[in-house]
Amino acid sequence: MKRIILGSLTMSLAVAASAQSSLTLYGLVDNGLQYETGLPKGNRWAAESGNWAESRFGLKGLEDIGGGTFVTFQLESRLNTENGTFANGSFFEGQATVGMTNxxxxxxxxxxxxxxELLQYAGILDPQQTQKYSFGTLVRGRMFPQAANGAEYLSPSFGGFTVQGQYNLTNSTTWNAGNPGSVPSQQGTSTGLGSSQxxxxxxxxxYKAHSLDFQAIYDEMRDGNGKFSNVYLASRSIFAGGSYxxxxxxxxxxxxxxxxxxxxxxxxxGTANPSSLPAGTSLPTTVDDEWVGAQWAVTPSTFLTGAVxxxxxxxxxxxxxxxxLSGAYQLSKRTRLYSELGYLHNSETSNLGLNGGLYGANTNNDPVNGNMSSTNPNFGHSQxxxxxxxxTQF
Structure with a gap:
């Protein structure tokens, strides 16, 4: 039976090739070791998957249907290759799309x-190229939103300019409202804020021209009630950035x-004055995040990057x-060794963490509802x- 299946697959691929089509299997496996200080219960040594880039595998295909038009598809699964689990418990969490290009x-x-999701295209303008300590860290992962049930259009280039739009439906009978379970839930709320998108x-x-790349992006994500109720989960985002x-x-x-x-x-x-937050603190309604950095190609295979x-x-x-501060060495076109150092300094009422924990106090400040954000440092502490x-990529 295995030989029959293999033979059928080989014949199918041969037919696809003769029709000027392609099918590509690709992926990335990224594993490493990590040490962090300033966690609520102390310091930690850990084996981690995806500190440089999230491990994944996928299939993408291209079919030439004539007239310069191609049918495309892509199926991608995100993985934790330290324990073999799927990201967010979904097999094709990375993406599952079909479309046409001309x-x-x-x-x-x-x-x-x-x-x-549209905002994630900004990753090429992050000095640390979306490593674990990067432009998503201080906004608790808001640079990496997830989106489903959508449609996207990307224009051809006009003198270096391109326009890209994305619209993701809720699949609900109520305008703007979402379906439960589409994003991770937040802590300590009877209304389930964050449990639907x-x-x-x-x-x-x-705009791309010669040595310059510039992007301006507007995106918005609403909660299950159609509201902008959490600056880190359901909010409007305006982004502008560039590289030279x-x-x-x-x-x-x-x-x-x-x-x-x-x-x-x-x-x-569920209360206006939660005891776990510093006095006078309430859920933020705005956050401003900015960065600068540079990458130096010391040799064609050695890179050093610094960013603030x-x-x-x-x-x-x-x-x-x-x-x-990070460094990378390309062993080959497919495989690299990498490392990064990160130091995060918080002001007195801030508890942002290197692991991008959800908003709220950690287990020290809030032992009842603090489990979801237990990787946040204590308020005012550094990490x-x-x-x-x-x-390695394939």
């Missing part, structure tokens, strides 16, 4: 965009503004600064982290 008219696709949409303008290559050095700068006008302590905690990230949240939540690993 050099003259652009590209269109529909399906689950998962890890290619509403409408998600956005637009991206990009000068010889062996690439310079980066970026800025993000998050807003959630419907956010409140009552909606999140800073975030400031309103409503008494203070500010934090993240300093990073240091270091990791190293190996990643």
């Amino acid at each position: 050099a003259t008219y652009g590209s269109f696709r529909i399906g689950n965009f998962g890890a290619s 509403g409408r998600d949409d956005g637009i991206k303008l990009e 290559v000068w010889g062996p050095v690439t310079f980066y700068a970026g800025y993000q503004h998050l807003s959630a006008p419907d956010a409140s302590n009552v909606g999140y905690y 990230y800073h975030a400031n949240a309103n409503n008494g939540n203070g500010n934090a600064t993240l300093y990073t 240091f982290g270091a990791f190293a690993g190996i990643a």
Whole structure:
């Protein structure tokens, strides 16, 4: 039976090839070791998957249907290769899309965009290239939203300019409202804030020319009630950033503004003055995040990157600064050794962490409801982290 199946698959691939089509199996395996200080219960040694890039495997295909038009599809699964589990418990959490592309008219696709939600395209303008300590750390992962049930269009290039739009439906009978279970739930709330996702949409303008790459992105994610109720989960985002290559050095700068006008302590905690937060602190409704950095290609196979990230949240939540330094060595075109150091300094009422824990006090400040954010440091405390690993692509 195995030989019959293998023979049928071989014949299918041969037919596809004769029709000027392609089927590609690809993936990445990334494992490493990590040490971090300043966690609520002390310091930690850990084996981690995906510190440089999330492990994954996938299939993508291309079929030439004539006239310069191709039918495309992509199925991608995200993995924890330290324990073999799927990310978020979903087999094709990365993406599952089908569409069409034409050099003259652009590209269109529909399906689950998962890890290619529109804002994630900004990752190429992050100095640390979305490693664990990077531009998503100080916004608790808001740079990496998930999106499903959507449609996307990417224009052809006009003098270096492209426009990309994405719209993700809720599949609900109520406009903007979502379906339970589509995003991770937040802590300590009887209303289940964060347990469903509403409408998600956005637009991206990009300009590429010679050594310059610039992006401007607007996107919005609503909660299951159609509200902007959590600046880190259900909010509006305005992003602008760029990179410039000068010889062996690439310079980066970026800025993000998050807003959630419907956010409140009552909606999140069920009370206006939760005892686990510092006095005078309430759920933030705006966050400003900015960064600068540079990558130096010391040799064609050796890279050093340094970057500084800073975030400031309103409503008494203070500010934090993240300093990073990383190095990478390409053993081959497919395999690299990597490492990164990160130091995160919090102001008195901030408890942002290197692991991007959800908003709220950790287990020391809130032993009843603090489990979900147990990787956050104590308020006003700093963290240091270091990791190293190996990643190979196929």
